[in-house]
Amino acid sequence: MVGILDSRTRDRVEVRLNTRRRDLRGTVFVAALQFALLLALLVLTVLLVDAVRDGWGILGSRLGSFLSGTLRSGSADPTLGVHQGLVGTFWLAVFVATLAFPVGIGAAVYLVEYAPDNRFTRFVELNIRNLAGVPSVVYGLLGLFLFVKGLDGFTGGRTLASAGLTLAILVMPIVVITASEAIRAVPAGYSEAALGLGATRWDAIRTQVLPAAAPGILTGTLLSMSRAVGEAAPLILVGAVTGRLGRNPGLLDTDQITSKFTAMPIVITQWVKNSGRDQGFSTAAAAAIVVLLVFVLALNSVAIVLRNRFESRSR
Amino acid sequence: MRGLAVGVATFGLGGLVTAWLLVTDPVLLTAGALLVAGLVMFGRRLLAGGAQTAGPTVVSAEILAGSGRRAFTEGFWKGVWLGAALVSLLVSLLIVFSLAREALTFITRVDWADLWAIGWFPRRGLYDIRTLVVASLIVTVIAMVVAMPVGLGAAVYLSEYARPRVRAWLKPVLEILAGIPSVVVGFFALTFIAPEFIGRLFSGHDTGSLAAAGVGVGILTVPLVASVSEDAMRAVPRSLREASAGLGARRVTTSVRVVIPAAVSGLAAAFIVGVSRAIGETMVVFLAGGAGDTAIFTASPLHGSLTMTAGMASLASGTDNVVGQGLTFQSLYFVGLLLFLITMGLNVAAGRFVGRIRERY
Structure with missing residues (x-):
């Protein structure tokens, strides 16, 4: 047989086809990608370990009194603690849950289920996406202008009420976006079947769409709650107390809503700032961070697990 | 009706x-x-x-x-x-x-001369916008230098290489990183990045600085960049990858020459959204930026200064709660408006880029 290739070429091709050549570029590329991910993982680990290690001086010895203690001017004070911050954060979460969640989910229902596909709707949707990208300090400026200065007869000025309303506004666009995604993911057949049986659109939404979208909506609300709980910048603008807070209200003491307040992220900020003059506050800040992270990471993990189960079921 | x-x-x-x-x-x-x-x-x-x-x-x-x-x-x-x-x-x-x-x-x-003075001393009537804008720029550049390679690398790995089971583990890790409050990263930047990282690279700088804050902001931006770019790459149709593989291309070649170019507008969006997030980040710079309530103009990343956001936060956290005399209260809103316009412009641009990739496939 007369080959098209001369024998040397044929040998080379044969060797190329039969031996495994190391794909050097490919290996380096994958290694670089894995390094990037590893770096992210490493940073997360170091961050968590660093916080626990720095805060161990308090967490290990007096966790109970730290959780029930109050803001103090010296870090050696045995009654130094985060109780006021925890209570403030709890009430901020109540504001977010009662105001931002219903309004956000309702807006999502309107945009996905009712709104005609016209310029106005597209404008509203674009507007919500842009609101979600506005830096949180700017919401703080809005809260300062509107709730602290403008409506101080209603909110009482620099109070928990002003901060709660501000955070509710801050979180609302995120709730709308995540809830819209969850509602869009419900197959159109669900509501079409209901409509075909004579249900009104609201009946179809109430009985079919919302129950089917509930896990997705819940995920979105949990994620936005964790965002609200960790947010500090708008609270500083609205005037969270960064000095000493006189009273230490109980969890369900409703008078505190119209009085001065603080919250976990603010307590942390204040102690980090104090650590310049009193090194012991660094330990206190780290301990407070661990307390905050326990809540935030719990909210996030539940949300992620819920979403992953929901996703695998709907496929 | x-x-x-x-x-x-x-x-x-x-x-x-x-x-x-x-x-x-x-x-x-x-x-x-x-x-x-x-x-x-x-x-x-x-x-x-x-x-x-x-x-x-x-x-x-x-x-x-x-x-x-x-x-x-x-x-x-x-x-x-x-x-x-x-x-x-x-x-x-x-x-x-x-x-x-x-x-x-x-x-x-305001007296316009005060907008271009020696530094940001709002309570004394000196509102040097240059100080804040340059500091914001420095922090944003450092943050993007950190966030872009890591975020993009993670995204390429997750979308092109990771098997579904690996992905199911790695994705939540990035999401947890995304959920960490910015005060926490601020504390980390001040107590760890500044002494252990910036301090060792450039000896003698072990307290807060714009560089330390920039790295911290970068860490916060990684998950955002990663998730937007991963979405962009997963939107590239499978058939393009299959065609590339069918022509004998290796996986690297497919990723670098086919998938990334096809997703480039989404990657641009990831970059822009990242910049917008980095400019708007407040707490990390407020805690780790190395400045008090005021800042003298500096263009060095190793010095402490105030960004637009941190300038607002430190002005608002003073003991007199912004009332101040003269225009301190109004200066907050001037800086805020500037920040709002910048981030809004960036977000609209990013939206355009995302829309482009959606249109094509």
Whole structure:
């Protein structure tokens, strides 16, 4: 047989086809990608370990009194603690849950289920996406202008009420976006079947769409709650107390809503700032961070697990 | 149509009453909400029980014409949810109004020479915008130098290489990183990045600095960049990868020469969204930026300074709570308006880029 290739070429091709050549570029590329991910993982680990290690001086010895203690001017004070911050954060979460969640989910229902596909709707949707990208300090400026200065007869000025309303506004666009995604993911057949049986659109939404979208909506609300709980910048603008807070209200003491307040992220900020003059506050800040992270990471993990189960079921 | 109007009105009234009760008496609010929920659930069941006992309905012209009550209810609920959607417009209007009004007062009253002075000393009437903008720029550049390679690398790995089971583990890790509050990263930047990383690279800088804050902001931006770019790459159709592989391309070649170019507008969007996030980040710079309430102009990343956001936070956290004399209060809104316009422009641009990739595939 007369080959098209001369024998040397044929040998080379044969060797190329039969031996495994190391794909050097490919290996380096994958290694670089894995390094990037590893770096992210490493940073997360170091961050968590660093916080626990720095805060161990308090967490290990007096966790109970730290959780029930109050803001103090010296870090050696045995009654130094985060109780006021925890209570403030709890009430901020109540504001977010009662105001931002219903309004956000309702807006999502309107945009996905009712709104005609016209310029106005597209404008509203674009507007919500842009609101979600506005830096949180700017919401703080809005809260300062509107709730602290403008409506101080209603909110009482620099109070928990002003901060709660501000955070509710801050979180609302995120709730709308995540809830819209969850509602869009419900197959159109669900509501079409209901409509075909004579249900009104609201009946179809109430009985079919919302129950089917509930896990997705819940995920979105949990994620936005964790965002609200960790947010500090708008609270500083609205005037969270960064000095000493006189009273230490109980969890369900409703008078505190119209009085001065603080919250976990603010307590942390204040102690980090104090650590310049009193090194012991660094330990206190780290301990407070661990307390905050326990809540935030719990909210996030539940949300992620819920979403992953929901996703695998709907496929 | 009447239902719609009543619905919107009910939403507005209900929202105001809820907010009012929440501020004045949350206990009454909770009791009221439970009562209403109970009435809705049980009242309905009683009514429905009555209707179910009736025999089969004979369809008549009256039934086909529809009942007015039914149409009203339908319109009512549509109106309620429309009201909820309109809240976002109201919020936008209020943001623009508050920023513009106070910023206008500031611009008309301020001595323009004070906007270009030695530094940011708002309580002494020196509002050097240059200080804040340059510091914001430095922090953003450092943050993107950190976030872009790591975020992009993670995204390429997750979308092109990771097997589904590996991905199911790695994705949540990035999401947890995304959920870490910025105060926490600020503390980390001040107590770890500054002494252990910046301090060792450039000896003698072991307290806060713009560089330390920039790295911290970069860490916060990684998950965002990663998730936006991963979405962009997963939007590239499988057939392109298959065609590339069919032509004998290796996986690297497919990723670098086919997938990344096809997703490039989404990657640009990831970059822009990342920049917008980095500029708007407050707490990390406030804690780790190495400046007090004031800052002298500096262009060095190793010095402490205030960014636009940190400048606002430190001004607001003073003991006199922004009241100050002269224009300190208004200066907050001037800086805020500047920040708002920058991030808004970036977000709109990013939206354009994302829209482009959606159009193509």
